[in-house]
Amino acid sequence: MQSIHPVQVVAVTSGKGGVGKSTVAVNLALALNDLRRRVVLFDAALEMANVDLLLGLTVERTLADVLVGRCELKDVLLVGPGGVRIVPSALGVQGIRRFTVGEYAGLIQAFSDIGEDVDVLVVDTASGLGEDMVCFARAAQEVLVVLCDEPTSIMDAYELIKLLGRDYGVSRFRVLANMVAGSQEGRNLFARLVGLTDHFLAVTLQYAGAVPYDESLRKAVQKQRAVYEAFPRAKSAQAFRALAARIDEWPLPANPRGHLEFFVERLIRSTRAAAAG
Numbered sequence: 001m002q003s004i005h006p007v008q009v010v011a012v013t014s015g016k017g018g019v020g021k022s023t024v025a026v027n028l029a030l031a032l033n034d035l036r037r038r039v040v041l042f043d044a045a046l047e048m049a050n051v052d053l054l055l056g057l058t059v060e061r062t063l064a065d066v067l068v069g070r071c072e073l074k075d076v077l078l079v080g081p082g083g084v085r086i087v088p089s090a091l092g093v094q095g096i097r098r099f100t101v102g103e104y105a106g107l108i109q110a111f112s113d114i115g116e117d118v119d120v121l122v123v124d125t126a127s128g129l130g131e132d133m134v135c136f137a138r139a140a141q142e143v144l145v146v147l148c149d150e151p152t153s154i155m156d157a158y159e160l161i162k163l164l165g166r167d168y169g170v171s172r173f174r175v176l177a178n179m180v181a182g183s184q185e186g187r188n189l190f191a192r193l194v195g196l197t198d199h200f201l202a203v204t205l206q207y208a209g210a211v212p213y214d215e216s217l218r219k220a221v222q223k224q225r226a227v228y229e230a231f232p233r234a235k236s237a238q239a240f241r242a243l244a245a246r247i248d249e250w251p252l253p254a255n256p257r258g259h260l261e262f263f264v265e266r267l268i269r270s271t272r273a274a275a276a277g
């Protein structure tokens with residue numbers, strides 16, 4: 001049965017690794033969960049399965065087990081802090097690309113089975129400009145680009161937006177500045193990026209806010225915990241709370257294509273297109 005429930009899919013991306021993409025995805029998922037949104041966090045970072053490590057969780061089964069019929073998607077989901085559900089990595093889109101038609105259908109079915117029970121799907125995409133990231137970003141309704149105050153990070157974010165905008169028709173991006181020294185730094189970073197995109201690309205960027213550089217976040221990572229849960233009063237945790245509150249205001253997909261299985265269908269279509277191209 002197809003779900004009729006709109007699901008907001010937010011793909012968290014970055015032009016390159018190390019800017020805090022996985023950290024943002026994890027803490028954002030926890031903060032949205034606190035707002036009583038029913039959240040699933042999908043670790044789609046193929047080469048580096050981060051989410052389970054960041055949260056100190058052990059992966060026993062993956063999507064591959066679902067597709068060969070060994071279990072259902074709900075059996076694969078890890079349960080993180082506050083009850084956030086996590087689809088662990090270990091399979092990735094490279095795996096999806098090898099699937100048969102029957103397995104594609106199984107994947108859609110697997111997600112539609114939990115679709116009624118999800119408000120937000122946060123996708124931690126692979127870093128860089130690879131096909132995996134492109135497929136997830138194209139399939140999502142919201143692409144959240146994380147960058148930090150390094151010249152390479154701004155250029156990498158620009159290249160990511162250029163690739164998705166020019167070659168794949170993604171026209172709207174949300175931008176989050178991470179590891180900033182103050183809120184003005186976040187706005188300045190955004191302005192620099194807009195300066196580039198306005199000049200060269202036909203895309204719209206919207207500022208999603210900033211997360212400060214925070215030693216508490218590093219301490220939490222060492223404990224394999226999310227700062228949002230380990231140090232809820234830390235300045236970065238507060239920033240994630242504020243970010244979640246803003247995302248909560250973002251419009252929900254109004255059309256029937258906003259359902260979870262359509263996300264998976266779009267994902268598979270763009271994966272096939274990437275494989276064919």
Ligand SMILES: Nc1ncnc2c1ncn2[C@@H]1O[C@H](COP(=O)(O)OP(=O)(O)OP(=O)(O)O)[C@@H](O)[C@H]1O
Nearest residue numbers: 017018019020021022023127179212213214217221
């Ligand atoms: N706001 C912050 N303050 C301090 N440290 C941070 C902050 N955000 C992220 N970090 C640290 O930066 C490092 C990189 O973070 P993370 O692994 O989330 O990046 P990433 O962009 O997902 O990288 P990759 O794709 O390579 O895994 C980690 O050590 C993380 O603890």
